[in-house]
Amino acid sequence: MNCNFSRVFAFDSGNYSNFSAGVYTQYMFLNRAALYANAAYEKREYSNYMSYEVPKYVSSAWESEITNIHLGFKYFIF
């Protein structure tokens, strides 16, 4: 499963209006185990012409999660 929720509103520091502000948020969740779920075994061929059925690395908890929140502003006094 790959879940990605990002960029609700981006702060643009290149904006030259008198006042500009913004929020940047991102949440990403990645579960790698799901990628291997359909094929738990693979066939490997070696230089002695023998082949083996070997189990793929399967983990039920290979997960990563990244959260980003940024809030910024720019205000021209004159």
Added chain:
Amino acid sequence: MKKVLLFCLLFTLLVSAQDVNLFYNHKIPTFDYHVMYVAANDLLGFTSSLYNGQGKTETYNSGLSLNHGYHTQNPKITGSLNSSLSYNYNKQQTPNWNTHGYNTIERAETDFQVYGKYSRYFDNEKGLYFFTDGSAICLNGNYTGTPGHSYPPDLTHLNANILMGGGYGRVVEVRSVAKAAIIADEMNISLSADILEQLAVVIEKSENGYYTMTFKDDAEIKFMEELTALINKQDQTAKIQQILNSSLYKTINRYYGWTVKAGLGINMLQSNIRNIYYVDKDKELQFDSDFYTAFRYTLPISFNIIGQRA
């Protein structure tokens, strides 16, 4: 062979004579702007990363800066002063597997930067002049962290440079004149040398930030209004924008004139930052001064003012 080379040289100088006059007659535009703003790219910044088996890392950022810019320019005086004062706070938490808690490093940094330059011509705008150019950076950083966990010592960095002296002559940037000529050429209109010069002044003011700093969001509108009014092509805004911005019509930088100058530079450094990874505990003040001299002569000799374009 020598006759052919001589002919080529004479031909180049004769054909470019009119163009060189346009370059030579280009006046330094008169304008000034003053701007001040408060900004925070990360008034509040938070990043949390959780990788399987590696624990959770959390980073907090917070910062605020006050920025100031001033520029004044006329044929005899060019001056600018830019400064910024900023404060940044950073906190990072990484897992500590021994205590099953977190290692924390906090950094508070104050940064002041100033940069200015000034030059003044006395009798005529291409004669005798005085110039000075200086900058200073002052940075102070304090670290605190979890007891027993290593973190860098406090940072102190002070760097100041000043160069001042005098000279004679002037090298003028004339790319805006070439751009004005490209507009006239592409729009297929015949413009007098005076109108070309006025166009060049508007383009040069734009390139030096006058419209952006003065009119903010309306900068492009004001710039195009002034430009199109000069050539009476208010309905051709899109085409002129294409000529100014498209890579098809870009032209290389051109300079015209000569100058000789000399001065004295003084540099001061007090810093305990050895590199971005290492900070020394001790710091000592260093002074250094140097003598500076330069001579520059430049003359564009392209066959036409808009350059050699394929």
